[in-house]
Amino acid sequence: MCSGGFAKCLGISLMPLTVVCVLCNILLFFPGGKTVDSEHITQQVWYFGGILGSGVLMIFPALVFLGLKNNDCCGCCGNESCGRRFAMLSSMLFAGVGVLGAGYSVVVSAVAINHGPQCLTNSDTGKQWTYPFSEGDYLTNRTSWLVCLEPAGVVSWHLSLFSVLLVMGIIQMALCAVQVVNGLLGALCGDCCGCCGESDGAV
Structure with a gap:
């Protein structure tokens, strides 16, 4: 598979992940x-x-990766190769933006999971909204979730959605990191290593 076609596959994979992250947020x-x-x-x-890091900032690299397919095998040799190589090189910059965006989402999600949700609890002064958990101590103690009176199911809701954001962010970072390598290879040896030779042979 040519580097442009592989980048398109990465772009297609990033789009649903981006939508999921925005919805979770x-x-x-x-x-x-x-x-x-x-x-x-x-x-x-x-x-x-999820909206900014794994959403908005991820849309740009995803669209760029999808557009790289236009630089695929046909006509990738000769004078046009410089443009193809530059396109693959520029995709590395957008992949870097994607890594930063997804990394931001991962950090926010990890902090949120560790910190726990805000909820209505009983205290000496009566019911009040607080953060009853600290340093992730509630993760292994489900009975402690009962301290949250309202909203009902807020702990599982908080934990589930931020966990999805965390996992999706890690996957997005991995896909963008793969494109950095793919873009580098495409910039060094051309968008379609091996394709040009095949085209020449066909002629």
Whole structure:
């Protein structure tokens, strides 16, 4: 497979991941599937890790990777090769942007998982909205989730969605890192190593 075609496969793979991340971030604004006041939404949700990091910043590299298919085997030799090589080289820059965006989402998600959600709890002064968990101590102690009175199911909601963002972000980083290598190979040996020779033989 030519490097342009492989980049298109990466771009196609990134698009659904991007959509999933954006949806997860949007759902986090409704803890436990409920509508709450904005000040009661977990702080890390407002960092827009899924919308900005794994969403908006990931759209650009995905579209660039998809466009590289236009630089595929036909006509990749001769004078046009410089343009093909430059396109593959520039894709490395966009892949770097993708790595940074996905990395941002991963960091935000990891912090959110460790910090836990904001919820309504009982205290000496009555019911109040707090962050009852710290340093991920609730991850191995499901009974501690009962301290959250409202919204119902907020802990599992928080943990599930941020875990999806974390995993999706790691996958996005891996795909963009692969394109860095693919782009480098395409820039060094041309967009279609081996294809030109085949075309010449066919003529």
